[in-house]
Amino acid sequence: MKKPELLAPVGSFESLHAAIRAGADAIYFGVEQLNMRTKSVPTITIDDLEEIANVCKSHNIKAFLTLNTVMYDHDMQLGRKIVRKCKEVGIDAIIASDFAVFEMCRSEDMPLHISTQANVSNIESVSFFSSMADVIVLARELTVKQVAHITSEIKRRNLRGKSGELMKIETFVHGALCMAVSGKCYMSLHEKNASANRGACVQNCRRPYKVTDLETGNEMVIDNEYIMSPKDLCTIHIMDELIRADIDVFKIEGRSKSAEYVYTTTKCYREAIDAVIDGTYSEEKVDGWMDELSKVYNRGFWEGYYLGRKLGEWSSIPGSIAKEKKVFIARCTKYYPKIKIAEFLIETGQITPKDSLLVLGRNTGSDSITLETLVVNGHPNDVATKGDKITFPFELPLKEGDKLYKLIENHG
Numbered sequence: 089m090k091k092p093e094l095l096a097p098v099g100s101f102e103s104l105h106a107a108i109r110a111g112a113d114a115i116y117f118g119v120e121q122l123n124m125r126t127k128s129v130p131t132i133t134i135d136d137l138e139e140i141a142n143v144c145k146s147h148n149i150k151a152f153l154t155l156n157t158v159m160y161d162h163d164m165q166l167g168r169k170i171v172r173k174c175k176e177v178g179i180d181a182i183i184a185s186d187f188a189v190f191e192m193c194r195s196e197d198m199p200l201h202i203s204t205q206a207n208v209s210n211i212e213s214v215s216f217f218s219s220m221a222d223v224i225v226l227a228r229e230l231t232v233k234q235v236a237h238i239t240s241e242i243k244r245r246n247l248r249g250k251s252g253e254l255m256k257i258e259t260f261v262h263g264a265l266c267m268a269v270s271g272k273c274y275m276s277l278h279e280k281n282a283s284a285n286r287g288a289c290v291q292n293c294r295r296p297y298k299v300t301d302l303e304t305g306n307e308m309v310i311d312n313e314y315i316m317s318p319k320d321l322c323t324i325h326i327m328d329e330l331i332r333a334d335i336d337v338f339k340i341e342g343r344s345k346s347a348e349y350v351y352t353t354t355k356c357y358r359e360a361i362d363a364v365i366d367g368t369y370s371e372e373k374v375d376g377w378m379d380e381l382s383k384v385y386n387r388g389f390w391e392g393y394y395l396g397r398k399l400g401e402w403s404s405i406p407g408s409i410a411k412e413k414k415v416f417i418a419r420c421t422k423y424y425p426k427i428k429i430a431e432f433l434i435e436t437g438q439i440t441p442k443d444s445l446l447v448l449g450r451n452t453g454s455d456s457i458t459l460e461t462l463v464v465n466g467h468p469n470d471v472a473t474k475g476d477k478i479t480f481p482f483e484l485p486l487k488e489g490d491k492l493y494k495l496i497e498n499h500g
């Protein structure tokens with residue numbers, strides 16, 4: 089069996105480092121307003137491209153930039169600037185769906201991946217794109233059988249991409265789904281003049297709706313289910329089937345999600361892929377991964393369309409049903425690299441030994457810890473409250489301002 093690459097979402101430097109530490113083979117991210125998370129991911133700009141490329145190179149992973157919105161004429165200048173900068177700093181490829189961006193990549197000799205926004209759903213489309221791209225992110229609505237047909241046809245036809253290598257197929261394995269085919273949705277534009285196809289979706293589908301009988305005016309609220317809000321895709325229980333379908337890249341959705349979401353999802357899928365390949369994949373392990381995945385942002389899980397289901401499963405609440413949530417407690421005031429000790433000032437709330445804690449650092453990503461001994465203002469103590477300084481061993485070098493959270497059960 090071929091081992092697929094694991095591609096993690098990045099929306100901040102914290103999640104970049106979280107993805108690396110969790111074992112991603114590659115990351116993808118967007119900058120400025122020409123990617124599909126323009127509203128929710130304001131933190132990365134064109135000036136950050138070089139640092140991201142360098143961090144990825146130093147960790148031997150690939151970095152892909154999404155430039156996959158609908159493009160208008162007034163976007164061309166910025167689009168070209170982004171593509172040129174990517175080429176200059178060594179970003180590995182651009183993920184795009186607009187022909188203007190394809191042309192920009194061609195003229196800058198920039199490797200191109202075809203975005204899921206292009207809705208590629210058959211081998212002839214893969215063949216068409218092979219003259220300009222090396223990787224195709226398939227539409228999310230295909231069954232595993234359809235995907236396997238595409239991957240086997242690539243080999244049978246010896247379909248090679250622009251680089252001369254066999255065309256690669258990438259599919260989503262985890263994260264949010266739209267009720268419209270691969271995001272081709274006008275609800276947000278219609279209601280708020282905010283285009284989902286320009287990355288500005290206001291998530292109208294995640295809300296409850298009433299049905300009105302126009303003859304009588306009677307209104308019915310649809311009980312329990314948010315009928316346009318699909319549960320999240322989760323395929324960790326069918327990893328073996330997806331790997332047998334010969335997919336080259338497994339992609340996790342979630343560029344607008346937190347660093348701990350990126351860490352947990354990437355780590356679980358890293359372990360699952362490795363387990364399938366080394367023959368240790370088991371129901372028991374799947375249960376453990378499901379438990380971990382359910383602790384971070386999710387709207388409930390189903391396996392999407394892979395097993396042939398025609399209709400989605402719908403969420404029961406508008407937001408996340410994650411079993412855990414984080415509560416901000418303290419900020420890093422010092423890190424002593426020689427002895428690897430971190431010092432934090434408690435700004436709100438309190439912590440006690442055995443609390444589950446989460447450290448989020450710009451250069452370290454996300455790391456959960458439990459302190460066996462609580463050292464408060466230099467002495468062991470049972471509790472630390474606002475104004476106290478706590479110190480504890482921490483392997484990774486933290487920066488002033490990095491944050492400490494307490495992880496607590498989420499009761500909604």
Ligand code: SF4
Nearest residue numbers: 266267273284289293
């Ligand atoms: S409103 Fe919902 S279905 Fe439409 S693009 Fe946004 S998330 Fe997707």
